[in-house]
Amino acid sequence: MPEYVLRIRRYSPDTGAAARWQDFTVDLEPHQSVLDGLLQIRDRQDGSVGIRSSCQAAICGSCGVRINGRPHLACHTHLESALGTSGDGIITVEPMGNMPVLKDLIVDMDAVHWKKIKRVTPWLVNSEPVPEREYVVPAQSMLDITQSMACIQCGCCVSDCLSMEVDPLFIGPAALAKAYRFVGDPRDGEHPARLKDLAQDPHGMYDCTHCFNCIEACPKGVAPMNQIMRLRRIASADYGIEDDNNGYRHEHAFVRNIERNGLLHEADLLPDSYGGKFHPRAVPALVGSLPAIVKALMRRKVTLGKALGHPHKAPDDVKRIFKVVHQRPERRELNLYVTGTEDEDEPTYARGGPTDGSSAGHTPAERSPNA
Amino acid sequence: MKVAYWPGCVSRGFTPELHGSMAKVAEILGLELVELDRASCCGAGVIAEHNQELADTLNARTFALAQNEMESGASLMMNICSTCQGAQSECQERLDANSPYREHINSTLAEEGLEYRRGIVNKHFLWLLVEEIGLEEIKRRVQRPLTDLRVGPFYGCYIVRPTDRLGIDAQHPRDAYLHQLIEALGGTVVDYAGQYKCCGFPVITMNRETSLKQAGRHLGDAIDANADCLVTPCPLCHLNLDLQQPLAERVVGRPLGMPVLHLPQLVGLALGLEPRELGMSKHVVKPTAVIDWSTSVVGGIGTTRAA
Ligand code: SF4
């Protein structure tokens, strides 16, 4: 059997000693998991290695760790693939980020993850009147929330949330995905209250920086960021919730800006995001940004004419597209988690590979393995 | 090589030096840029957040315009903005995945006689450099190797995540291309904590503190790792890292002064162009370290540059 070296970050806060790395060699099959390796180390080499696990089948969500710097379920990561991403042949295993370490690879999920989950009222609040028998819901309306229901509460997304890294109060990806699970559920009666709450909280839905880390981290395809964008879309379009964090205004200012100009006209975007150039709310924001704007003007980055005028106008067909789509009776959304990807035979899909440089763009050389 | 070129909005707005330096570098590389001047903003994720169909239709329109150029000789579509790459790839993923959806979107475009055909190749300049031109060819063209220039790659988010959507795999380690390129240009790669993190720009109007803290931290990490400058493939990252750097300094409470270059500027330097020609004087943080470096090496090899 091949040998794998696991470099584990050891730390016990109560001893007062600093964290340190310790290498262990395990003898296991390539298809066995990093968790198998960790458990073998604990059984045969050092019984004091702290790791949490239960199902060993990617269901219970207890074995989240960082493997080679990225969050994964230890039971769901083959040793061989971990070796592949290790760079130098040594598989590093660390505790997840954004949460305090209790011991070695075990983090305090209560202090961060579960607290945030509780924050979003993670249960169904009946819509009234409660039917005498069961609620009857069209299957179609539940499909949409299957994605957020797939969450196993492992905390991998929380571990690497970049907004939470600088703002520990941010409600975060897992909890906001959970919030969407109820906002998207037709049986829940508190949609507006939930949305208003999450929109108004300065560490709520508008505090996500759209960094994709949670999408990348999630072993279950929950794509928490996409659920956050759904929350924003519904709060803004369906309930018109104008929050105090400029989330609503920023979105609307941006969309209007493109509709009008075709291209983003940044000079208007900032003031518009605060309610328009002459809105009292815009003044402190503009004064706050003044040093940067003045510097930009001084360096001729932007000319005054460009800052005040509108050099670009949207072509008419762009304006027409805005109109056509905005006039549809229902917003149309395609969720690939639900619909899956068609498997068309022609190998036209080519985001992954280099082209041969000679084609007219329809005959790229390779098919992305991920397509 | 001829490409259907999508410069994006910011490169023609607040970071005109990006568009300008791209044009100069393209000339040296023999890259013919056919500008998609009727195309619209990619939506930067915000339009998709507002209305997915709207974002998909606008970008399908851009793709269709690009495909028309491909009919007349362009090899592929090229962009110079990570955010465009990410936002457009997201729309493309949906458009390519589902033919009824694609037909629905195309029915909106039909009025202008436009149609998006599945499978457009849309590559950021960074990808094009590595995959189409090739690192060996780039090495051959270097006139002023970036010797002793310590460059920190700042990838940001949109061009590296999600990995499957962006076609990152063992054959195409696109999340290492900046590293490879800096080395091919003769520079020294400086690894630092923030290189794959978010610049904070998307929440600058919603949570200024979060936004500037992110920018400030990454810049500080790069300083601590002794970088002379950063290079980014994304003009929006440039806005938060350069334009807002004076404000980020205040939020993180330390002086920063870290120059941030656009990708074509770094390439241009190595191809022999001068910092001023590349618009570096337009940056808010004066790239003094880079200019000093360029003048110190110019004395030696500047004269060898082909006219
Ligand atoms: S996309 Fe938003 S929620 Fe997800 S990791 Fe990034 S900041 Fe956090």
Ligand code: SF4
């Ligand atoms: S959303 Fe995904 S990564 Fe986050 S806790 Fe749930 S299963 Fe884990």
Ligand code: FES
């Ligand atoms: S042990 Fe249950 S998810 Fe890994």
